Amino acid sequence: MLGQRNFLLLAGTALGGCLTMAALPTARAATLGVPPPLSYPTAQYLKANPAARAGLLGRMAQRPMDAQVSDSHRFTATTGGTWSLVTTAPRSGLTSPELMTDGTVLVQDGDSPQWFRLTPDAKGNYAAGTWRKVAMMPVVGGTQYAPLYHATGVLPDGRMIVMGGEYNAGAAVWTNQGAIYDNKTNSWTPVMPPAGSAWAQIGDAQSVVLPSGHFMLASCCAYPDANALFNPQSLNWKATGAPANAGAYQDEQGYELMPNNNVLTIDIWTNYPNGPANNAEMYSGKAGGTWSPTANLPVSLPDPCGTYEIGPAVTRGNRTVVAFGANTGCTTPTDPTAIYNVSANSWTQGPNVPQVCGSSGTDGCDLADAPAALEPNGNILFAASSGYGSRPTHFFEFLPDNTIVQVSDPLLNASVSGSYYYNLLLLPSGQILMTDFSGTAEIYTPAGHAMQSMAPVVTNIPTTLTPGTTYSMGGNQLNGVSQGAYYGDDAQMATNYPVVRITNAATGDVAYARTFGYSSYSIKPGVASTAKFRVPTGIETGSSTLQVVANGVASSPISVTIN
Numbered sequence: 415m416l417g418q419r420n421f422l423l424l425a426g427t428a429l430g431g432c433l434t435m436a437a438l439p440t441a442r443a444a445t446l447g448v449p450p451p452l453s454y455p456t457a458q459y460l461k462a463n464p465a466a467r468a469g470l471l472g473r474m475a476q477r478p479m480d481a482q483v484s485d486s487h488r489f490t491a492t493t494g495g496t497w498s499l500v501t502t503a504p505r506s507g508l509t510s511p512e513l514m515t516d517g518t519v520l521v522q523d524g525d526s527p528q529w530f531r532l533t534p535d536a537k538g539n540y541a542a543g544t545w546r547k548v549a550m551m552p553v554v555g556g557t558q559y560a561p562l563y564h565a566t567g568v569l570p571d572g573r574m575i576v577m578g579g580e581y582n583a584g585a586a587v588w589t590n591q592g593a594i595y596d597n598k599t600n601s602w603t604p605v606m607p608p609a610g611s612a613w614a615q616i617g618d619a620q621s622v623v624l625p626s627g628h629f630m631l632a633s634c635c636a637y638p639d640a641n642a643l644f645n646p647q648s649l650n651w652k653a654t655g656a657p658a659n660a661g662a663y664q665d666e667q668g669y670e671l672m673p674n675n676n677v678l679t680i681d682i683w684t685n686y687p688n689g690p691a692n693n694a695e696m697y698s699g700k701a702g703g704t705w706s707p708t709a710n711l712p713v714s715l716p717d718p719c720g721t722y723e724i725g726p727a728v729t730r731g732n733r734t735v736v737a738f739g740a741n742t743g744c745t746t747p748t749d750p751t752a753i754y755n756v757s758a759n760s761w762t763q764g765p766n767v768p769q770v771c772g773s774s775g776t777d778g779c780d781l782a783d784a785p786a787a788l789e790p791n792g793n794i795l796f797a798a799s800s801g802y803g804s805r806p807t808h809f810f811e812f813l814p815d816n817t818i819v820q821v822s823d824p825l826l827n828a829s830v831s832g833s834y835y836y837n838l839l840l841l842p843s844g845q846i847l848m849t850d851f852s853g854t855a856e857i858y859t860p861a862g863h864a865m866q867s868m869a870p871v872v873t874n875i876p877t878t879l880t881p882g883t884t885y886s887m888g889g890n891q892l893n894g895v896s897q898g899a900y901y902g903d904d905a906q907m908a909t910n911y912p913v914v915r916i917t918n919a920a921t922g923d924v925a926y927a928r929t930f931g932y933s934s935y936s937i938k939p940g941v942a943s944t945a946k947f948r949v950p951t952g953i954e955t956g957s958s959t960l961q962v963v964a965n966g967v968a969s970s971p972i973s974v975t976i977n
Contacts, residue, residue: 447477448835448851449525449581450803451563451618451783451904453666453722454635457586477805477830479524479851480506487806487829489770494811494821495795495860497848503530503545506853509562511839513909514597515572516950517926519839520548524851525562525584527551529595532847532855538915538924540841541857551576554591554604558583561591563904565621567629568911569646572597572930575605577631578616580904588617588634594649598928605644608633608651612640620903622669622677623910624699625936630654630669630677634903638662643703654703657695659684666716668902670727670735671910672696672756673895673938678708680737682716682724690714694754694761711737711752712763717782719744721802725781726900728794728812729937731868733757736764736794736812740782742802747778749798753816765818771800771808779808783834786812787899790844790864790967795821803832809858824848824856839907840898842915842926844966867939868895870912870962870969879916879960880977882951886931887912887962888944894964895937910937912962914947916974919957925950949976 452460460466477483509524519532519540527550535542551559561579568574577592590613592605607613608631617634624630629644641656657664663683670678677697684693692711698704716724717740725738735754751764771779779798786796794812799805806829809821827835827850838858839847846858874888889912897908914927931946955976961968 448479449562449584449586451580451834454588454617455665456720456722477827477835480853481827481830482506482852482854483827483830485823485826485829488823488825489808489820491820491822493819495858497822497824498541498857498859499825500532500541500847500855500857501543501545502854504547505530507851508849508853508855509837509851510564510566510905511837511847511849511855511907512566512568512574513839513841513913514574515568515911515913515930516597516928517842517913517915518597519841519847520574520595521849521855525560525581527558527560534924536923538843540843540845540847548595549600549602552593552602552604554593557591559591559593561589563618565616565619565631566906567621567623567908569623569629570627570930570932571646572928573646575629575644577605577607577621578619578634580618588615590614590616592616605649608642608653610640612636613642618904620664620667620669621906622671623908623935624677625675625934626699627932627935632656632664632669634665639664655697655705657681657705659693659695659707666722666724666903668724668727668900670729670900671897671935671937672729672735673733674756675699675936675938678727678735678754680711680715680724680727682722691716709759709761711761713739713750713752715739715750715752717742721782723782723802724902725784726786726796726902728786728788728900729896730788730794731792731865731895731939733939738767738781738784738786738796741778741780742782743778743780743800749778749780764816767798768810768818768820770820771798771806772804781833783902783904785836785838785899785901787838787840787846788896788965789846789860790868790965791860791862792865793860795838795846795858795860797833797836799833803834805830805832807831807833807836824850826854826856827852837901837905837907838899840909840966842913842963842966844968846899864967868965869967870894870964872962872969872972875960875972877972877974878977879949879974881949881953884946884948886944886946888942889962889969890940890942892943892945892962892964893935893937894967895939896965897937898965909965910935912945912964915961915963915968916953916976917959918954919959921954923954925953
């Protein structure tokens with residue numbers, strides 16, 4: 415690991431006279447607002463420089479977790495989708511939403527060990543759904559596990575793994591704790607970190623579930639960097655290759671699954687802060703778990719102003735990736751984007767993010783820690799704000815013709831929140847769930863229709879089903895052609911796995927069959943795979959329609975009979 419002295423020198427050199435991030439909160443107190451996700455060097459620099467911490471506290475939005483503002487100053491557009499409120503949860507601080515394979519959603523009460531389950535109503539309406547507490551996260555190694563900004567993934571057996579955390583119960587510790595949640599039994603199992611000194615900290619690590627079903631995890635702060643694969647069956651870790659061209663360090667970088675079954679990362683630390691960081695690398699499991707350089711970007715996306723942040727990168731259904739920058743404004747008010755063509759292994763520069771942020775409405779908007787999600791219609795919904803997390807936050811859509819339009823802000827809190835407050839999640843309904851650390855989540859309903867080129871195609875499934883029975887299905891593109899929603903190293907909300915929705919013909923009631931046993935997580939267009947599903951015991955009988963959904967895009971309906 416880099417010594418603290420080297421970290422402080424690096425951070426101090428890069429931050430220089432353009433410090434733009436807030437002081438580092440050390441507890442979840444209402445007066446401090448939502449703790450920001452910071453790079454490890456930045457956090458260490460601020461920790462060693464109390465004057466810098468105090469002077470920068472007001473530069474970011476400091477809305478408390480329990481605030482809820484009816485936003486009369488929100489931007490309202492004449493284009494794009496619409497927002498609606500979800501039934502208020504029992505607690506504020508909602509963050510890190512994850513879609514379970516039975517159609518329910520788990521959402522964390524941020525910086526605490528408590529999670530809640532959102533269950534849609536009988537018609538499949540998530541906005542009118544109900545919230546229930548689930549089991550508390552476990553005590554791991556004598557310490558209560560209560561992470562914030564952590565690695566997360568849904569495993570092939572339907573369980574959810576959570577590893578690391580930049581904060582734990584309010585303290586900035588870059589914990590190496592971990593746990594697995596079983597939705598069937600409502601229970602947590604502690605997970606030990608990979609062996610070795612490189613894993614003394616995991617923190618706000620990036621992660622991805624590979625096409626093989628293995629969970630690949632990075633160590634946030636190891637120097638040289640380190641990666642490991644988690645086997646969901648044996649619960650064991652195995653070392654694998656780590657990015658080689660990232661200056662032997664990969665904090666704040668994101669991992670994006672590609673339609674060629676590889677994993678993309680954009681290097682932040684190469685030449686940084688003394689030159690443009692425009693290198694990218696690709697991980698190949700077939701090549702022995704190694705990384706190799708891919709084409710260079712035409713523009714540098716990491717923030718040149720010392721935050722060490724970068725925006726999300728979203729895989730689209732046309733085998734391209736849209737990567738967003740994080741320029742917080744010290745050198746130029748514009749924030750760039752870049753578009754990667756997977757088939758041609760080439761990048762082109764995309765449009766700059768609009769300059770409509772800040773209190774004046776004319777400052778540059780950027781995605782330094784911000785969410786994005788691929789809508790079923792092919793547009794990309796994303797949030798952006800000025801500086802590093804300054805208020806307000808505005809929402810936009812990146813269109814298939816590679817242009818950007820501003821869409822309406824959420825109904826609550828946008829005028830008092832920074833972009834890092836937000837997480838997005840694709841729902842089986844084709845809508846996008848948004849959390850913002852308040853107690854009321856919101857749902858974005860995109861305009862237009864789903865692109866059937868992104869839909870699963872079912873080729874083999876029984877048409878007579880019995881409640882409480884498990885069945886197998888086969889098809890093409892069952893995982894969709896994207897991971898759905900993205901953020902970066904601080905949160906992962908991938909939904910590239912099939913969810914089975916059954917609608918009763920007589921009543922219109924909706925039930926979800928729990929899926930598991932995925933043969934692949936590949937998002938390669940048209941790839942064949944299999945999965946299993948268990949019909950709920952309380953499902954209504956009679957004629958019904960079954961659809962397989964991935965990333966909010968549903969297959970063609972199949973007529974089935976529930977015995």
